[in-house]
Amino acid sequence: MSIPSRIAFLGGGNMAGALINGLLSQGLPADQLLVVDIHEPTRERWATQGLKTRPKPDVFLEGCDIWVLAVKPQQLHAVTQAIRPFLKPDTLVISIAAGISLSSLSNWLGETDQPFTNIIRAMPNTPALVNQGVTGLAAGSGVNQAHQALATQVLESVGQVVWVVNDAQIDAVTAVSGSGPAYVFRFLESLIAGGVEVGLSADEAKALAIATVQGAVALAANSQEPIHALRENVTSKGGTTAAALDVLQSEGFMETIVKAVQAAHIRAAELSDEFGQI
Template identity: 50%
Template sequence: MNSELSIAFIGGGNMAAALTAGLAGTVCPASRIHVIDINESSRRNFEALGMSTAAAPDETLARCAVWVYAVKPQNMKEVVAATQPWLRDSLIISIAAGIRGGDLARWLGKDGSSWGRVVRCMPNTPSLIGAGATGLAALPGVSDADRALAGTILGAVGTTTWVDEESLLDAVTALSGSGPAYVFLFIESLIAGGLAVGLNQEQARELALATLSGATRLAAESSEPPSVLRERVTSKGGTTKAALDVFEAAGLRDIVAQAMQAAAKRAHDMGEEFGNA
């Protein structure tokens, strides 16, 4: 733990709550975390954990080595303008979907310059339980030390993966950023299917959750690819084969691919929509 490291969170929503919980006492003391949020009840929650808070940007920002922007994409430019006067020598981390690093650097710059120390990342909601997956991309002005620090901060709530090109964060958003919702939809469908074949709600839910959890763990711990694991469960003429035939006939693989392409396109479009303002 670095007792001298100070981190500011601009925005105190669910992702900020997850990150601060993972950081406090492991990466830096709770007292070195400052959270800016307009919601009083949110501020009280952070204060109860020993963190400082403010309803609006203040001089505390100038003393923080790292700023984490955790606000909605449509609000980012306005929020950056409100915080920029306190920017001195901080590493900037953005978790806003779609907002391009170049636009963020431009908004943060002064007198036509750009702020080069910007890392974009896309965490996901399992970060709330320390099981997140985060993709990160750095602008050219980010040093190796900055990259290591950003990786440590996001690594406090799960696994991290760096991509070489910022544009690939749209793909990260489509896979791991939005991915938990795909899994939740599949869980819903398994439970509904269980009810349809005679199980009660409790039975269907327990079996669906255990099946997803166990299969994911097996895939993570096995040296075999998922395709081989699937084949081992699938006997010719058996029950699994009958079910998989339905999925194949419905074009499940194509549906997933099309869904991810739609998510990636929307992430790209958000960058165009909010970054060109």
């Protein structure tokens, strides 16, 4: 990988770690990466891989062109105040902290009459830990095409990226793909439980359920047919699949999933308001 920039990670936890490992696996030299984290074991872990580390923000940040904010939302305001002295006009800031809007970040990093707008808000999801993530991205008003290309390259190291048109849509991304793995895991739990109920061992049911979901997703991703047609292809009139789908329909399965996504979307907006008001 050729990224003509040094990248600083403010926070070296799980999601930052996924990105760092993704970048390293793509060939980015370790000495182009800096991790700032207060926890010594975290710093030691990255230092053993050749990364530069610091216990708190300092002048080392000035040598980095891209800053990735990867701390908990409730910590982000304090972190932005600590890094402001080292911010340059052309620094690109990428936030992967959930629930903090571009406008809040712009105000925290800028001045009252001059917000800092070279900011991209990103919402990755946990499959990034195995390089199968998808990240929604929204750009601040100061972000140019070169910035967007850099952000795409960084986030594609752990999966796919989808650019959305504005910051508000990141809440929708959160509801679909950010929270989405949990919906799939709950479905898998239910499918496994069903398999055990009809006589399979837990291990057999788990293997079958995971392979089935993997195969169905791969088919959906590679087929030119719409999703509903793929479902219909499996469903013979009066057959086993039809019997199962009749139960899902009668229990409001699709409506429940839609309501779940709507609830996550509402909560994402609430968290944005809650964490962004400092």
